[in-house]
Amino acid sequence: MILTVTPNPSLDRTYEVPSLDRGAVLRATGDRVDPGGKGVNVSRAVAAAGVLTTAVLPLGGASGALIAELLGAQGVDVTAVTVAGQTRSNISLVEPDGTLTKINAPGPELTPEESALLLETVRTEAGEPAWIAACGSLPRGLPPEWYADLVARAREAGAKVALDTSGPALSAALQARPDLIKPNTAELAQAVGRPLATLGEVARAAQELRSRGAGAVLASLGADGQLLVSAEGTFHGTAPVAAVRSDVGAGDASLAGFLIAGGTGPGALASALAHGAAAVQLPGSAMPVPADLRPEAVRVTENPPPDRRLSAPATP
Known part of the structure; x- marks a missing residue:
């Protein structure tokens, strides 16, 4: 059982377009509507894997009601905290080469009473799940x-x-000492206040955040795979991707794969990589099912070469 918390959920509308031409009328070649928000996506990926999950989230208005309906249809139990504001809607434009343009709405402003109720709801639900995944921006x-x-x-x-x-x-x-954090390289560079250009620099930054309270760090490196730094050691992994169709929610699918596999060690890292690689080859923010995964193609090594350079260095 994995419980997710998404303080700022969204209704995500994704349109596939031949090209993105500013000022032109764009005719979509495909479209879909999904419940969105990082924690919501984690729950969707967990449910797609056949594992029990509950999504705790504030919902308001017609878009909030539609999110709850869509999640229920995907096998996700929803514990909603009703709020006065309208749940936001986001728009993603995806080009044939996988280039993504996103428009994210700010979302409603939660009152102190709604904030307290959301926290209390998490506390009352926290006794059952093995993991709680708290994800995304704060409204x-x-x-x-x-x-x-x-x-x-x-x-x-x-x-x-x-x-x-x-x-x-x-x-x-x-x-507060979370058991796991999942930054990408840009977020990790921001957290430590310095640029990151090699695997060694990423590993040292992850260790710094562990010294500040994180139990383990699962760092997303984009095309360079993922790096796991924990008490068990430092592990790096990659998974091949034939073609990127959409990377919306791919990091969330990856976190789901990590938690489904126990949330620790190189085996969980391999599961994270398989789920993330499968997700980027699906349309919109679709989550992979077991048939989409290629675990045999994943490669994980311990103590990767520290001088290996990242294809996309990150700055604070």
Whole structure:
């Protein structure tokens, strides 16, 4: 059982377009509507793998009702906190080469009462799941310390917490000691305040965040795969991708794969890579099912060469 928390969910509309021409009328060659938000996507990927999951999220208005309906149809249990504001809708434009242009709405502003109710709902649900995945940006009305409060309450209830956020919210949450964090290289560079150009520099940055409170760091390196730094050691892995169709939600599918496989060690890293590679080859934010996975193509090594350069170095 994996519980997810998404403070700022969305209704995601994805359009496939032949090209992105500013000022022109674009005729989509395909379109889809999915429930969105990083934690929501984790739940969708977990459910697609046949594992029980519950999504805790604030929902409001017609778009919020549609999110709950779509999640239920995909096998995700929904524990909704009703809010006065309208749940946001996001738009993604995907070109044939996989180039993605996103328009993300800000979402509603949560009141102090809605914020407190969301935290209390997580606390009451935290006794059952093996993992709680708290993911995404914070909506207006929630302070950067909100995730730190959530992590502390979940850990008091005996649950392990995986956190996927960035900026001040990540820095504040480290003090509450989340069991796992999942930054990409840009978010990791921002957290340590220096550029990252090699695997060794990424590993040292991950160790720094571990010294500040993170139990383990699962770093997404884009085309360079993923790096896991934990008490068990440092592991790097890659998975081949024939063609990128859409990378919306691919990192969330990867986190789901990691947690499904136990949330620790090189085996979980291999599962994360297989899920992420499968997700980028699907349309929109579709989540992979077991038949989409190619675990035999994943490669994981321990103690990768520290001087190996990243194809896309990150700066703070």
